[in-house]
Amino acid sequence: MVLVSASAFFLALSPAAAAPLSPPTEAQIVVKIDKDQYDLGDIMVVSGEVKSIVNNIPLTIQILDPDNNLVHVEQILVAADGRFSLPMKIEGPLWNLPGKYSLVVQYGFKHVSAIVNFQFEQANAPTEGVFNVKDLSSGQNFDLNYTITGSQVESIVIDKQDIALVAQINSKNSGMLHLKIPRLLLDAKKPSNADESFLIFVNGDEITSFKETASDYGYRVLDIPIVNGDSKIEIIGTTVIPEFENVSSLVLVLAVGLVIIFTVLMQTRINLKLSNR
Numbered sequence: 001m002v003l004v005s006a007s008a009f010f011l012a013l014s015p016a017a018a019a020p021l022s023p024p025t026e027a028q029i030v031v032k033i034d035k036d037q038y039d040l041g042d043i044m045v046v047s048g049e050v051k052s053i054v055n056n057i058p059l060t061i062q063i064l065d066p067d068n069n070l071v072h073v074e075q076i077l078v079a080a081d082g083r084f085s086l087p088m089k090i091e092g093p094l095w096n097l098p099g100k101y102s103l104v105v106q107y108g109f110k111h112v113s114a115i116v117n118f119q120f121e122q123a124n125a126p127t128e129g130v131f132n133v134k135d136l137s138s139g140q141n142f143d144l145n146y147t148i149t150g151s152q153v154e155s156i157v158i159d160k161q162d163i164a165l166v167a168q169i170n171s172k173n174s175g176m177l178h179l180k181i182p183r184l185l186l187d188a189k190k191p192s193n194a195d196e197s198f199l200i201f202v203n204g205d206e207i208t209s210f211k212e213t214a215s216d217y218g219y220r221v222l223d224i225p226i227v228n229g230d231s232k233i234e235i236i237g238t239t240v241i242p243e244f245e246n247v248s249s250l251v252l253v254l255a256v257g258l259v260i261i262f263t264v265l266m267q268t269r270i271n272l273k274l275s276n277r
């Protein structure tokens with residue numbers, strides 16, 4: 001009896017008896033996407049499967065940027081068999097960092113989750129806008145249409161002293177600034193009144209790589225290349241917003257002159273009538 005008890009005692013102390021190996025457990029949720037890299041405007045297809053279904057429990061999908069900031073979140077219900085699929089368009093102002101992104105899906109409890117990574121390369125999606133350029137001295141306003149890629153336009157103002165249009169931009173990538181400039185706002189003319197090429201400076205350095213396209217009697221149209229780090233663009237012409245003050249002064253002088261002439265004529269007529277009596 002003692003030997004039997006000793007054998008049982010040593011058997012109980014053996015690792016195999018104390019901690020039997022368990023088969024690996026199956027993942028409770030799996031997720032996949034259709035590509036490894038996406039650009040702005042692409043459609044991402046998210047799909048996967050949940051192993052244990054709970055009625056009316058939504059699946060949460062989150063996308064985090066390289067700095068772990070949340071750029072997208074939404075919830076969907078899974079199918080009766082546990083499968084799910086969702087197309088998502090990559091768009092919006094939060095997608096502004098290129099690099100490695102993480103897509104996290106969670107179902108119910110935090111431990112029922114899965115993650116997949118992908119690369120995002122910010123595409124040069126064009127941005128259109130209109131800036132109202134106002135001349136304070138004359139009170140005139142001009143709407144200036146623009147399209148820009150790879151950057152953002154922060155302001156556009158007129159510099160009458162330098163006969164220039166000045167654009168402040170925030171450039172993040174290489175791209176193009178497309179401007180439709182009203183001739184009454186800024187123009188460049190030769191003595192013969194033919195169109196002259198503008199002088200264009202970027203960050204203080206003159207460039208010649210710009211192009212002028214589709215200009216007509218009302219507008220000058222420019223395509224100006226920009227690169228990462230560009231912040232100030234100056235477009236210098238030969239004529240700028242005409243001063244209404246000068247016109248007003250001329251009108252005033254003419255009006256005063258006409259009043260004087262009228263007064264003299266009336267006085268002459270009066271004198272003639274008095275002399276004829």
